[in-house]
Amino acid sequence: MNDVERFLAHAVQLEREAARRYEELAAAMQTLGNRTLHEFFSRMAHYSRLHLAQARARAGFRELPALAADEYEWPDGISPEIADWAGVDALMDARAALLLALDGERRGHAYYATMAATTGDAELRAIANEFASEEAEHVAELEKLVAACPA
Ligand code: ZN
Numbered sequence: 001m002n003d004v005e006r007f008l009a010h011a012v013q014l015e016r017e018a019a020r021r022y023e024e025l026a027a028a029m030q031t032l033g034n035r036t037l038h039e040f041f042s043r044m045a046h047y048s049r050l051h052l053a054q055a056r057a058r059a060g061f062r063e064l065p066a067l068a069a070d071e072y073e074w075p076d077g078i079s080p081e082i083a084d085w086a087g088v089d090a091l092m093d094a095r096a097a098l099l100l101a102l103d104g105e106r107r108g109h110a111y112y113a114t115m116a117a118t119t120g121d122a123e124l125r126a127i128a129n130e131f132a133s134e135e136a137e138h139v140a141e142l143e144k145l146v147a148a149c150p151a
Contacts, residue, residue, distance in 0.1 A: 001073065001115060001118070001119055001121075001124065002119055002120050002121040002124065003121070003124075004059075004062075004121060004123050004124045004127070005059060005062050005063070005064055005065055006065060006067075007115060007119075007124050007127070007128065008055050008056070008058055008059050008064055008127070009064045009065050009066075009067050010067075010072060010073075010074075010111075010115075011051075011052075011055040011112075011127075011131060012052055012055045012056060012064065013067075013072060014108055014111060015048045015049070015051045015052035015055060016048075016052055018044075018048040018051075018104060018108060019045045019048035019049050019052065020045075021100075021101070021104055022041045022042070022044045022045035022048060022101070023041075023042075023045045025037075025041040025097050025100065025101055026038050026041035026042040026045060028089065028092050028097060029041055029094065029097060032092075032093070032094065034094050037094055037097060037098070040145070041097070041101065044101070044138070047138075051131075051134065055131075058127055074111070075110075075111065075114050094149055095146065095149045095150070095151060098142060098145050098146045098149055099146060101142055102139065102142040102143065102146055105135055105138040105139045105142055106139055108135045108138070109132055109135035109136055109138075109139055112128045112129075112131040112132035112135055113128075113132040115128040116128035116129045116132055
């Protein structure tokens, strides 16, 4: 992909889906009575919305294209609409919730890293690298939480 606006439209969609998933996970943890993870997932939802706003701001004066569902081009398995996420249910335990969140962050990281590695556009590469390193931090944070959460 070499079109920055098109890339940012994908980033906005990816972050929007991430925020929704985190809100679902936060709700599930509230049902479970896990206050720590409820707060953590709520905070991650907030970060996703910030990231979404940041992606929009990156477009500056440029108009982001409004893409129809079938106009997005996601590399294999990266689609934020991926079926895994239909699996968020109110009875999921803390570890399952963290693993789902980790999976989502890994997909986000893979998407941005792939875009950075494959684009011929220097601006797109710079933004994608920046987003990829934020996702890498999220992945690391979740890996720590998973490791601390007994099976
Ligand atoms: Zn993230």
